[in-house]
Amino acid sequence: MNAPTELAKVIASQPDATLGYKDFQLGSFGFRRDEYFAHIAWKTRDGRPLSHTMDIGSFLRALMRDVGWGFFYGGVNFDDVFGTVNHYSSVDMQAGAFNGTMKAAGVDLLENFPTEQIRATFEQILNDWTNACFDPFAAPQETGTPYGRKNGNNTPAITRARELASRCVGLKGDLNLRSDERGAPVNRGFADVPQDQPELHPEPGFENEVHAFNLFGFLSRSQVTWNPSFTSVVKHSYMCPTTEEHILPIMHSNDRVEWFFQMSDEIAWDCADKNTGKPLARVIMKAGDMAAMPAYCRHQGYSPKRSMLLVWENGSPKLVYEIQNGEAPEVPVSF
Amino acid sequence: MTVQYETKFGSLKSYEKGRVEAIDDDVKHYAFSNCFEIANKSAPYQKVVFGQNQIYVLEALRSEGVSPWFTCAHDEFALNMDTDVEVHLIKLDAAQTVQDPEKDGAVLVQGEPRGQKMGWMKLRRGHQGMLPKNTAYQFRATEPGVLVLQTCKGDLSVEKWADICQTT
Numbered sequence: 007m008n009a010p011t012e013l014a015k016v017i018a019s020q021p022d023a024t025l026g027y028k029d030f031q032l033g034s035f036g037f038r039r040d041e042y043f044a045h046i047a048w049k050t051r052d053g054r055p056l057s058h059t060m061d062i063g064s065f066l067r068a069l070m071r072d073v074g075w076g077f078f079y080g081g082v083n084f085d086d087v088f089g090t091v092n093h094y095s096s097v098d099m100q101a102g103a104f105n106g107t108m109k110a111a112g113v114d115l116l117e118n119f120p121t122e123q124i125r126a127t128f129e130q131i132l133n134d135w136t137n138a139c140f141d142p143f144a145a146p147q148e149t150g151t152p153y154g155r156k157n158g159n160n161t162p163a164i165t166r167a168r169e170l171a172s173r174c175v176g177l178k179g180d181l182n183l184r185s186d187e188r189g190a191p192v193n194r195g196f197a198d199v200p201q202d203q204p205e206l207h208p209e210p211g212f213e214n215e216v217h218a219f220n221l222f223g224f225l226s227r228s229q230v231t232w233n234p235s236f237t238s239v240v241k242h243s244y245m246c247p248t249t250e251e252h253i254l255p256i257m258h259s260n261d262r263v264e265w266f267f268q269m270s271d272e273i274a275w276d277c278a279d280k281n282t283g284k285p286l287a288r289v290i291m292k293a294g295d296m297a298a299m300p301a302y303c304r305h306q307g308y309s310p311k312r313s314m315l316l317v318w319e320n321g322s323p324k325l326v327y328e329i330q331n332g333e334a335p336e337v338p339v340s341f
Numbered sequence: 342m343t344v345q346y347e348t349k350f351g352s353l354k355s356y357e358k359g360r361v362e363a364i365d366d367d368v369k370h371y372a373f374s375n376c377f378e379i380a381n382k383s384a385p386y387q388k389v390v391f392g393q394n395q396i397y398v399l400e401a402l403r404s405e406g407v408s409p410w411f412t413c414a415h416d417e418f419a420l421n422m423d424t425d426v427e428v429h430l431i432k433l434d435a436a437q438t439v440q441d442p443e444k445d446g447a448v449l450v451q452g453e454p455r456g457q458k459m460g461w462m463k464l465r466r467g468h469q470g471m472l473p474k475n476t477a478y479q480f481r482a483t484e485p486g487v488l489v490l491q492t493c494k495g496d497l498s499v500e501k502w503a504d505i506c507q508t509t
Contacts, residue, residue, distance in 0.1 A: 206462045218471065289371055319394075
């Protein structure tokens with residue numbers, strides 16, 4: 007194993023004389039951007055050159071989630087060609103490995119990297135390619151353009167820390183409530199959401215145990231989209247609510263069953279086989295609906311208006327291996 | 342001009358349910374249900390499992406009238422999805438707490454709860470309250486509503502997937 011300082015080294019070019027962006031290399035993969043697109047290049051297993059092009063806004067939004075989520079549970083597909091798979095101490099980077107046609111044609115490539123190495127490269131790509139006017143965590147109507155030549159950086163936006171409660175939001179010593187003063191105004195899409203806090207009537211000495219907070223109010227003040235927080239925790243059961251608008255910038259491939267509880271408005275999900283991309287189902291979710299995403303699928307959501315989604319996760323570190331070993335099912339329940 | 346948006350929530354009295362549109366899969370694998378529909382068909386405070394991931398569950402409860410006193414060896418959380426609910430809390434004497442600290446899920450307190458009154462809280466729609474471990478808690482609602490409980494599957498959890506989920 008290489009030393010951490012070696013892993014943190016990033017292979018980058020000098021900025022392009024005209025466009026101002028750097029090129030990057032990680033293993034057999036090369037990354038380049040121009041005014042409109044990200045270009046990914048690799049050599050196939052039999053040595054042929056192949057390339058892939060993505061809209062730069064779509065690429066940066068996906069890259070933001072991969073970096074911000076620490077590669078998340080399972081696979082993060084930037085689109086139906088390129089993405090990563092988390093193994094929790096290392097990460098696969100792949101092109102075409104989960105595209106049925108490319109896999110069958112033998113033009114796919116998958117390489118594994120220590121997490122520190124791929125994280126360092128991705129963070130530098132994100133930082134170099136994100137201009138001052140663009141926030142890849144924001145809804146499209148709430149940010150500037152990702153296009154054009156190099157124009158500064160937006161480091162504060164791309165280095166937001168995830169908000170993770172250890173027991174419950176608002177408890178003393180735990181994650182704080184959001185407020186205007188803390189830089190979290192009510193989002194335009196949730197201007198009609200009541201902001202009142204629960205009535206609490208604790209007896210003396212029980213002020214930190216008789217506890218409740220306004221979850222919908224908390225969510226109405228989210229400044230980001232498709233980026234779950236932890237708000238309450240029971241053992242390894244994590245309530246991970248989030249606000250969604252426009253398109254989930256990735257197709258998430260599960261390595262465990264994941265549950266969605268739609269708390270407001272509506273999201274439509276495309277579900278496909280995580281290995282081949284074959285379409286499996288559409289799931290139309292409205293306020294009060296609950297649905298599971300089986301461990302064998304990948305899914306991408308579409309939220310026409312900013313909505314409140316509770317992503318409910320089992321964060322047990324054993325779960326993914328129990329599924330891999332066949333000790334836990336890929337489907338949520340049998341009936 | 343500022344664009345106005347209307348946030349759509351559901352309630353027992355008014356909700357619109359979505360659906361699974363199968364392409365090439367079994368719709369049961371998505372365990373699709375709706376908490377308002379479940380509560381409309383449930384007895385008060387019946388703990389209907391509508392999300393399960395190994396030992397962990399989310400339960401949909403119809404809040405109506407006064408519930409029994411429950412207790413649990415671990416924290417639980419109640420999210421109110423509809424009309425107002427009060428939650429009353431008592432710090433149980435050790436003899437009435439769940440004796441096995443590893444036991445999952447809520448149980449009924451045997452007899453009247455004994456211990457120090459901790460206080461109470463009123464949860465409106467969207468409010469989430471903590472039900473701390475080793476306490477007794479009771480819900481009180483003057484009109485029917487819906488609670489979602491984050492907890493573990495226990496003795497009182499009711500599974501009736503075929504009745505609550507889309508099957509075709």
